[in-house]
Amino acid sequence: MAFLADALSRVKPSATIAVAQKARELKAQGRDVISLGAGEPDFDTPDNVKNAAIDAIRRGETKYPPVSGIVPLREAIAAKFKRENNLDYSPSQTIVGTGGKQILFNAFMATLNPGDEVVIPAPYWVSYPEMVLLCGGTPVFADTTIDNGFKLTAEVLEKAITPKTKWLVMNSPSNPSGAAYTREELRALAGVLLKHPHVWTLTDDMYEHLTYGDFTFHTIAEVEPALLDRTLTMNGVSKAYAMTGWRIGYAAGPAQLMKAMDTIQSQQTSGACTIAQWAAVEALNGPQDFVTRNKAIFQGRRDLVVSMLNQAAGIKCPVPEGAFYVYPSCAGVIGRKGPSGKVITDDQDFVTELLEAEGVAVVHGSAFGLGPNFRISYATSEELLEESCIRIQRFTASLM
Ligand SMILES: Cc1ncc(COP(=O)(O)O)c(C=O)c1O
Secondary structure, eight states: OOSSOHHHHTOOOOHHHHHHHHHHHHHHTTOOOEEOOOOSOSSOOOHHHHHHHHHHHHHTOOSOOOTTOOHHHHHHHHHHHHHHHOOOOOGGGEEEESSHHHHHHHHHHHHOOTTOEEEEEESOOTHHHHHHHHTTOEEEEEEOOGGGTTOOOHHHHHHHOOTTEEEEEEESSOTTTOOOOOHHHHHHHHHHHHTOTTOEEEEEOTTTTOBOTTOOOOOHHHHOGGGGGGEEEEEESTTTTTOGGGOOEEEEOOHHHHHHHHHHHHTTTSSSOHHHHHHHHHHHHSOOHHHHHHHHHHHHHHHHHHHHHTTSTTOBOOOOSBTTEEOOBOGGGTTOBOTTSOBOOSHHHHHHHHHHHHOEEOEEGGGGTOOSBEEEEOOSOHHHHHHHHHHHHHHHHHOO
16 A cells, blocks of 8 residues: 555646756855746835734734634725725635635635546646646646737637536736736636536636736626626735735635635634734735835836847747746747757756756746746846846857
């Protein structure tokens, strides 16, 4: 009898963590390495949020929370969904989890039976398929293309749906591509979903506040209210408020699903950290100037990176609408020879050679289900981004 669970054999470790590890190893050997792999803002959590947590500790808010979250946070979440997304959820339809990641996991855990399919547009955030597999479901990938901005089309969605489809996962703006859907694009997808009443949508709106230029964020249940009773709208404070370490994510959805997720959470963590929940109340209800300021900083970085990458030979970088990632194609350098003498046959070779030759750590696109591409996180200083892009330009120019 095997000691480890069969479920473990279905999942693989995170490629993004592997890249970070490799970069750390090279740094430890004294190499000059710039890591553009991390998916977290380089800003500090705002002071008003930190103070709210300190006040909560001083008030003695240090006990177990209610399983689905403290009442003031669930009220703040319902108010946020109304204010920013025009979605009518009561506080009792919300749940707070230990990061958005746990919300997603619990939603799959609460709904997937063996054989159930989950449609995941590719490129995707690395955790979606692994979570589906861990929960006994089957990921079904729906490909996008660089030419349509890495966005799922109605036609591709229609083809991916079968009688076994339980969920469609939406993630806009997207990790890894930065692509975000317009109202019209969401409406087209909603048109398909309306024809298939057995399909639910899990929308991961984690990067909602990071969209640039005149792009306006929309979420699917807002665009098509008829889908509200089969949509789980997920969000969190990690990216918008630079609170990755506080581990607070949240969601709202139909009562029956929320109850099931509460049951799972009650036997799992008993709820998210009480102190961090009080900090999240302040993040959602307090002043939002932090978000506006950082959005402007990220937009400047995006524009810098896109422009410099498009000046690198063989690299094509579309302008993403949001998040803090770009997802350029390296198709133009496939077949060329790197400084080590090795021919670059795919995006994994490209990122390995780039790291060896120039000390720039990025993540290969095939880890996100669509290549040959690579992901750069621009959640780092302009100086480092500029230096990285100079190195990438030098690297691609040196290929033979
Ligand atoms: C698309 C997406 N969803 C969810 C998460 C998880 O967020 P959290 O830190 O709240 O668990 C991430 C984090 O990288 C993400 O990129």
